[in-house]
Amino acid sequence: MGVRAAAVLAPALLVVLVAMGTTLAAPAPPAPGSVDRVLQLALDAPRVIDYEGTKIITVLRNGRTETVTAAEFHKRPNMTRLEYLSPEDVAGRLIVDDGATSWHYEPRLNTAFEGPTMNTGLLRGDLSLLHRNYRVTELGTEEVIGRQAYVVLLTPNGPGVSRELWIDQATGTVLRTEERDPSRGVVLTTYFSRISFSLNLPAAYFRFRLPAGARVLHLFPTVDEAATPEVLGRQAGFTVLVPPVLPEGYTFSGGGISRFGSLTSVNLQYSDGDSLMSLFEAPAGSIGAPAFGQDVRVGGRPARFVDLGYFRVLIWDQRGLHLTAVGTMPTETLLAIAGQLLSAQEQALAHSVSQQVAVDPGTVNRLRREGLTFPEITRAVVLSQRLGIDVPTAVRFLQGRLSTAQLAHTVGVSPAALQRGVREALEQASSVGPHLPAH
Amino acid sequence: MARPNASQAVSYTTEELARYEAIVQRYARHVYNVAYRMTGNEADARDLAQETFLRVYRALRRVEPDAPLESWLYRIVSNLHIDLLRKRPRGRVESLDAPVDTPRGELLREMPDPGSSPEAIIEREQLDATIQRALGTLSPDLRMVVVLSDVEGYSYEEIAMFLRVPLGTVKSRLHRARQILQQRLARYVEARRRGWEP
């Protein structure tokens, strides 16, 4: 068995780790002040180093603040092994992710859950969207578990959760994180209480072996990143609602359909480069409102709010659909998003936007069917007019799929000039409605 | 377009195709790895693994959902490997001097490694290539057992079940395989035992 092979290797491994602890040379540290390079270092770290450590997570769970301990193993570029140690109800839980498949094994039930990898971000990682939507500040250096770490603060331009990262100077590994919600204070902290770096953790650690007699549950939804709400709606058999407004910076990042049992849901994802909002839509009646959570009202209509601490969930019915929004944004923001979706007069808004930015309504409607919010459409149109590029190119740039350097090259201006133009265009676009109400 | 072509006369439902996808997700990486360690080169490994999954695909209706397939898959790999050797002139695969591809991936070549010198990476790659060559000198039977045990981490009982041989046979093949490999890798084994790292 893999586990046994790992156990046999373990003593030898420790020796190697101890030996390597001293020989792991530091890469050239980024020059002080170059906070972008620090973030890049952190982004690249999972691809260049293996580690094994003990992680402490503090978060609201089961309705109270809990501290969870886990042994975390990482093998480059994208393999993870997590062994949860405490509290009692998670002790023994094992998660093995080999970069393609993620396995969760629960020994108490002798059940394994198989699903898609959680580690797609480790390979695809790109910071252009994050840079566009967050102020990145270096707060100096601090010592974390005896190691020197850069402290970096990410503050969203719009309302949202800010994040502090303690990034190991020698390896780029994130040693500690703290997430802060403006309305509630710290909502999630994680840190390593111990960590060892290595050049080559045994592959056997990252291979899941199904224990004898274990029950297996498969949880693979369809996720096709290119799918637009229009295509997804055709496949699911209902018209997909697209949010008219989201917090600044959130841009359509993909969608999919999942079918479990008799339930068919469409999922739209919006990312700001650091956080994600998911909107799930299913025919009303295929699923009821949960019996827990808080009753709230959105646009005068009943809705249910479920607080999971870091993740927050809002559920409501609209136009024959059952909608569920999941995200890390503040509760008020989530309510405002739902309010906009409920009250939106799609055609009136499309008409108003096309008038204000002088573009034909057909273009606005097409971009809506591709999942863009009205502010995204406004920004893309104004940017395309200002830079003399086509709208799809502007969309790709705003969604972080085209870098500033690439676009500057296309347009034939310097990156600095481009950035100026972009700033002005975005300012101009921000005066065009609709907006998320301030709170 | 997404239809199985007519000559294969297979037309699967969406559910069945999803089941096939789940099997690929779960096993293909391991099947490829075993195939690679058995053949020692990318091209043969790829053909072998692909052929294995073609057989799974054809037999999909007979595959019980959620049944562990390792046994069946590794038996196919083992049989295909033996077929392959029969069709090849001896020596081509088994020669000690044959050039051996090192596996790609692990990002050793592409990525600068903060903790390891280029020399260390090259040494590790040479070691991997030497181990792979040494594996290539074993008979297919011994090779399969040692790959399943020491590379993939299966227990004796599982290997016995996969290959349909008695437990005692697994034991003796594995012991014999390790003895041969130890001789072939004597330089590295010695170095490791004395505490320097190759």
Place this chain on the structure above:
Amino acid sequence: MTLNHHRVSQLLSAYLDRELGPAETAAVQEHLLDCASCRAAYEGLRTTKELLGELPVAEPPAGFWAAVRAPWLDRRAAAARIRGVFGRRVAWASAAAVLALALAATPLVKGTIDRLHASEIGVDLYVRQHAQAMGAEPFTDRAYLGLTTGDADLVLSGDAPPAGAAPR
């Protein structure tokens, strides 16, 4: 149990793999204390096993996944099989090119969860999916995602109260 030198030397691999019964294990241990040559042999086997275990997982070449995922697209492989010639290379690139279309048209759906009647399930299913998708954001904490995903799995399998329900 006492074992002679020859017998022990044959059992060293199984001893290393912890595949011996308690009596044999004890007998081998006892012999190892006294016999330097068996100790050396054991160390050699252990190191050999260790070296093999450190081999990197071989990364399949470009096109492998596309061809394995859509074997029906690969006629040349089928032809090669019928001829019994295995050495022939298959049409990887063309398979990859068609795959994009094939995937778009084939919803890859899998779900063996059959207790989807309870209204609570939806939330946990969605939270799980959201957590998985959060993995694409660069600085998300994986241990937190694993915790959330795991908690959702337990609800989906019918073993735990749903997320957001009163504490246990």
